[in-house]
Amino acid sequence: MLLKLAWRNLWRQKRRTILTASALALALALSLFMRCLQEGSYANNIENSARFYTGLIQIQHPEFSESQSIDDLLPVSNAFITPVKNHPNINQILPRIESFALAAAGEKSKGVMVLGVVPEKEDAYSGIANKVSSGEFLSADDNQLLIGEGLAKFFGLEVGDELILYGMGYRGQTAAGLYIIKGLLDFPMPQLDNQLVYMPLALAQTLYSTDQQVTAWVLHTKELSELPQTVADLAQAYEARARVRDWQDLSPEMSQQIVMDKVSGIIMMYLLYGVVGFGLFATLLMMTLERQREFGVMLATGLIRRKLLTLICIESLFIAMLGVAIGLLVVMPVLIWFYYNPITLTGEVAEMILEMGWDPVMPVLLEPWLFVNQIVIVLGLLVLCMIYPMWRVYRLELVSALKGGGYAG
Numbered sequence: 001m002l003l004k005l006a007w008r009n010l011w012r013q014k015r016r017t018i019l020t021a022s023a024l025a026l027a028l029a030l031s032l033f034m035r036c037l038q039e040g041s042y043a044n045n046i047e048n049s050a051r052f053y054t055g056l057i058q059i060q061h062p063e064f065s066e067s068q069s070i071d072d073l074l075p076v077s078n079a080f081i082t083p084v085k086n087h088p089n090i091n092q093i094l095p096r097i098e099s100f101a102l103a104a105a106g107e108k109s110k111g112v113m114v115l116g117v118v119p120e121k122e123d124a125y126s127g128i129a130n131k132v133s134s135g136e137f138l139s140a141d142d143n144q145l146l147i148g149e150g151l152a153k154f155f156g157l158e159v160g161d162e163l164i165l166y167g168m169g170y171r172g173q174t175a176a177g178l179y180i181i182k183g184l185l186d187f188p189m190p191q192l193d194n195q196l197v198y199m200p201l202a203l204a205q206t207l208y209s210t211d212q213q214v215t216a217w218v219l220h221t222k223e224l225s226e227l228p229q230t231v232a233d234l235a236q237a238y239e240a241r242a243r244v245r246d247w248q249d250l251s252p253e254m255s256q257q258i259v260m261d262k263v264s265g266i267i268m269m270y271l272l273y274g275v276v277g278f279g280l281f282a283t284l285l286m287m288t289l290e291r292q293r294e295f296g297v298m299l300a301t302g303l304i305r306r307k308l309l310t311l312i313c314i315e316s317l318f319i320a321m322l323g324v325a326i327g328l329l330v331v332m333p334v335l336i337w338f339y340y341n342p343i344t345l346t347g348e349v350a351e352m353i354l355e356m357g358w359d360p361v362m363p364v365l366l367e368p369w370l371f372v373n374q375i376v377i378v379l380g381l382l383v384l385c386m387i388y389p390m391w392r393v394y395r396l397e398l399v400s401a402l403k404g405g406g407y408a409g
Helices: 002-012 014-054 076-085 119-126 149-155 201-208 224-243 252-290 292-300 305-340 347-355 368-394 397-401
Strands: 057-060 090-105 109-117 132-135 145-146 164-166 174-185 196-200 216-221 243-246
Touching: 002 014, 002 305, 014 076, 014 216, 014 368, 057 109, 057 224, 076 224, 076 347, 090 119, 090 132, 090 201, 109 119, 109 145, 109 164, 109 201, 109 243, 145 397, 149 174, 149 292, 174 201, 196 201, 201 252, 216 224, 224 243, 252 292, 252 368, 292 305, 292 368, 305 368
Parallel strands: 109 196, 145 174
Antiparallel strands: 057 216, 057 243, 090 109, 090 164, 090 216, 132 174, 145 196, 164 174
């Protein structure tokens, strides 16, 4: 009976019902578009940065993050990497050696970062071959290397010139070699462009005398949203044998920038909710005040106060469902359009992003948790706005209500 009565009550005042539902729909549509665009931009930036350097996940020796020592290595074997291969959310696996050396050419010397990689896998992962500005990209059996343009400029080197690397190898062995520069990289990160040396993994293993060992296994996931669970699964699989680190641990500066930007976006979103909430509260309060005589008649004819409050809650639930449905119908086509046709940036911002090697776009992220999150917030906003009108109904004085107005103080 209460369900039927609530449904009929809604459509006795169609304008009021549609106005209230539209306020909820507006809040949901705007907040969903804002959050999907915001999270899509974050996911795009994370993916781009990870592919060019750290990866989304790295498996390292438990001591490597603190020591950065070439002595803290992991094996290159099927037995070790099997838990990764068996995980359903991992789609790319790259072994790497990352260490430091003193580079010298002519009378100049400089500390550099040496990155030993499997060239074909690295190119498939990051498209690094497209960053070769002169010369050629590496092959797996090369005895040559690539260096950043900034580093080449420092030494005054070109393709075909020689570079000496000197450092400490595995377990105190000397790491030294003379190598020909096969190509120059226009690396998108300036701090790395000035100190990066790329070489094939096998050549790096020979330089540092590591045999079949690496400093890290770099992993990429199919679904970014499943990253925390993936890290937890791998950490459990490897336990004390290795440490599993995600991009936030590997790039804390970028993580902090995203957190700060996300906070500012959430503040803007809640300001939107505040504006819409005031309008919604005023509508619900007026709806309650207009119906005080109706409520008085219902109480006088035997409806207990608890059921009256239940009736109002059911009406509010119907309005909420209607508002959510309208909001989703309005925003879904827009989100789907921008999902397949991302916003393209222009001007100086676009040029800066292109220089980093990324596409100047703002993609939209469509994930179920975003929709659930915003729907829950909108419903919570409705509940919050209903507290005072419900209290007024609870304090309603029967005689005054039948006369057309009056609540208990």
